[in-house]
Amino acid sequence: MSQNDQSLSVHVPGRDPEVVHIAGDGPFPLGRSADNKIVVNDSAVSRKHAEIVLRDGGYWIQDLKSKNGTKINGTLIQAPSQLNPGDRIDIGPCQIHFGRAKDPGSSSARVADTKAPGTVHAVPLKDLVHASQSVTNLKAIAATGASPQRMAKFFEGMERLGPALLAHKPMAELFQFIVDLTSEVLNSDRTVLILRGEDGQELIPKAVKQRGSTLGQEIVVSRSIARRAIDDRTAILTSDAQSDERFKEQQSVIRQRINSAMCVPLWHEDEVLGVLYVDNVAAPLPYEHTDLLILTHIGHLAAVKILETKSLEELQRTRQMEEELRRAANLQQSLLPDEPFLSPPYRIAGKNIPSSEVGGDYFDFIDGDARVLTVGLGDVAGKGMPAALLMTNLHASVRAHVESQSELPVVMARLNRSIHHAVRGERFITLVLIAIHRETGGLQYVNAGHNPPYLVHASGDTEMLSVGGLLLGMFPEATYESAALELKAGDVLVLYSDGVTEARDAADEEFGEERLESFLRKNRSMDPEALVDALIRTVHEFSKDGKPGDDVTVTVIRRD
Numbered sequence: 001m002s003q004n005d006q007s008l009s010v011h012v013p014g015r016d017p018e019v020v021h022i023a024g025d026g027p028f029p030l031g032r033s034a035d036n037k038i039v040v041n042d043s044a045v046s047r048k049h050a051e052i053v054l055r056d057g058g059y060w061i062q063d064l065k066s067k068n069g070t071k072i073n074g075t076l077i078q079a080p081s082q083l084n085p086g087d088r089i090d091i092g093p094c095q096i097h098f099g100r101a102k103d104p105g106s107s108s109a110r111v112a113d114t115k116a117p118g119t120v121h122a123v124p125l126k127d128l129v130h131a132s133q134s135v136t137n138l139k140a141i142a143a144t145g146a147s148p149q150r151m152a153k154f155f156e157g158m159e160r161l162g163p164a165l166l167a168h169k170p171m172a173e174l175f176q177f178i179v180d181l182t183s184e185v186l187n188s189d190r191t192v193l194i195l196r197g198e199d200g201q202e203l204i205p206k207a208v209k210q211r212g213s214t215l216g217q218e219i220v221v222s223r224s225i226a227r228r229a230i231d232d233r234t235a236i237l238t239s240d241a242q243s244d245e246r247f248k249e250q251q252s253v254i255r256q257r258i259n260s261a262m263c264v265p266l267w268h269e270d271e272v273l274g275v276l277y278v279d280n281v282a283a284p285l286p287y288e289h290t291d292l293l294i295l296t297h298i299g300h301l302a303a304v305k306i307l308e309t310k311s312l313e314e315l316q317r318t319r320q321m322e323e324e325l326r327r328a329a330n331l332q333q334s335l336l337p338d339e340p341f342l343s344p345p346y347r348i349a350g351k352n353i354p355s356s357e358v359g360g361d362y363f364d365f366i367d368g369d370a371r372v373l374t375v376g377l378g379d380v381a382g383k384g385m386p387a388a389l390l391m392t393n394l395h396a397s398v399r400a401h402v403e404s405q406s407e408l409p410v411v412m413a414r415l416n417r418s419i420h421h422a423v424r425g426e427r428f429i430t431l432v433l434i435a436i437h438r439e440t441g442g443l444q445y446v447n448a449g450h451n452p453p454y455l456v457h458a459s460g461d462t463e464m465l466s467v468g469g470l471l472l473g474m475f476p477e478a479t480y481e482s483a484a485l486e487l488k489a490g491d492v493l494v495l496y497s498d499g500v501t502e503a504r505d506a507a508d509e510e511f512g513e514e515r516l517e518s519f520l521r522k523n524r525s526m527d528p529e530a531l532v533d534a535l536i537r538t539v540h541e542f543s544k545d546g547k548p549g550d551d552v553t554v555t556v557i558r559r560d
Contacts, residue, residue: 329354413480451500
């Protein structure tokens with residue numbers, strides 16, 4: 001089977017599942033329109049909803065700006081995402097299961113709204129658990145019908161289950177191991193492990209085991225039987241479906257030629273994860289109460305192992321994410337100036353304190369021209385990795401444009417177009433750029449929607465630098481204007497992010513521009529590095545918990 005041959009099982013509410021095969025490079029459009037390669041006919045699906053393409057030896061899916069979005073395994077995708085066998089694509093109530101095209105003779109299962117057979121035996125879990133935990137009750141079971149062979153089988157099964165489930169296995173491998181072990185212990189022709197979906201109602205087959213004459217047949221598990229096992233916490237046993245008068249009208253059961261079947265919850269304490277289903281087509285002996293005891297205990301031990309594996313894998317993912325965030329934070333901080341910049345008569349200092357591991361604030365000192373020194377400070381909307389990645393892009397872009405173009409309005413317009421192309425209007429950036437002529441102290445600045453920097457003169461008078469234009473990334477053709485000022489001896493220019501002015505105290509009052517301006521007037525004679533630290537410390541103390549709700553970034557430029 002080629003690596004590039006794949007199948008998608010399309011499940012639309014109210015319709016039978018459909019399997020679509022794809023092979024080659026694609027692209028393979030997916031949507032409601034009939035001219036798509038993968039048609040998902042539901043009102044929640046856009047006409048051209050998504051697209052699957054072959055890239056680097058694997059298939060990737062990209063949402064095409066659909067109205068309801070596209071999820072993979074419950075997570076909304078924002079960018080092209082690779083598909084792995086077993087992945088579930090969610091679009092509204094519709095599901096598409098992605099996996100390699102099946103070989104002839106392989107097996108599958110589904111849960112369907114077939115008319116369920118009458119039950120020969122339905123036992124609440126609490127009764128089965130109580131019976132199996134009591135030696136007296138086990139003797140009573142044997143005395144009332146269970147043969148010595150059945151009892152020996154029960155004890156043999158119990159002895160094998162615990163040790164077999166001790167070793168850690170990845171989740172998908174664990175599912176298959178459980179059905180393989182169950183099939184072997186109970187000598188079943190067909191075994192299915194079914195888990196509940198995120199909403200608790202959907203029932204999703206996760207692993208199948210078939211053998212003998214049933215190999216390659218689709219297993220149809222009655223939804224009502226499975227739901228009864230889950231909702232009522234009941235173990236269910238049916239026997240001899242072909243001969244039982246109650247099953248005469250149950251064509252789905254007769255068609256599958258089920259001689260004996262059992263369905264038990266995957267349970268641990270008050271939680272039910274799904275069901276284990278087994279049946280036999282031509283068993284010499286139908287399943288009995290002892291077999292139901294065995295399967296019930298398998299269901300319990302399997303659930304415990306699944307929950308344990310889920311917790312372990314979540315812990316591993318968390319640790320991996322924390323490590324990736326730590327590395328990203330180190331990389332991000334390495335892009336920002338870590339030392340004050342000294343170029344007499346100018347002294348510049350800056351610092352960034354992210355509110356989480358990584359943030360979206362940016363500042364930089366660009367010393368690319370012997371006559372001009374450029375300082376920038378910006379804020380990417382949002383937090384976390386998306387904002388951090390965009391900030392990294394901004395860092396490189398600002399340097400490239402500033403070093404190739406001296407006019408800041410032109411630089412800002414070019415930045416705006418490139419950022420809009422990257423984010424398609426879904427994110428935006430505020431940014432202020434200041435170019436200082438080293439000899440004269442004259443400065444040119446452009447403010448693209450950022451908090452206006454404060455120019456604090458030696459006299460204590462202040463000016464706010466607000467001339468510029470719109471936020472970056474909103475409209476590709478936006479234009480910008482600049483303004484000119486002079487930085488005189490003793491003057492201090494302070495750039496800051498909204499994490500400073502929007503920090504809130506216990507009474508939900510903002511730090512605000514008035515406090516900031518007062519603080520700067522009072523402390524204008526401080527060295528830039530000391531002023532940066534003092535302002536950040538003051539904001540932290542104001543917000544009480546020592547960690548404001550947003551990134552805090554401050555840059556101070558002083559002319560001696």
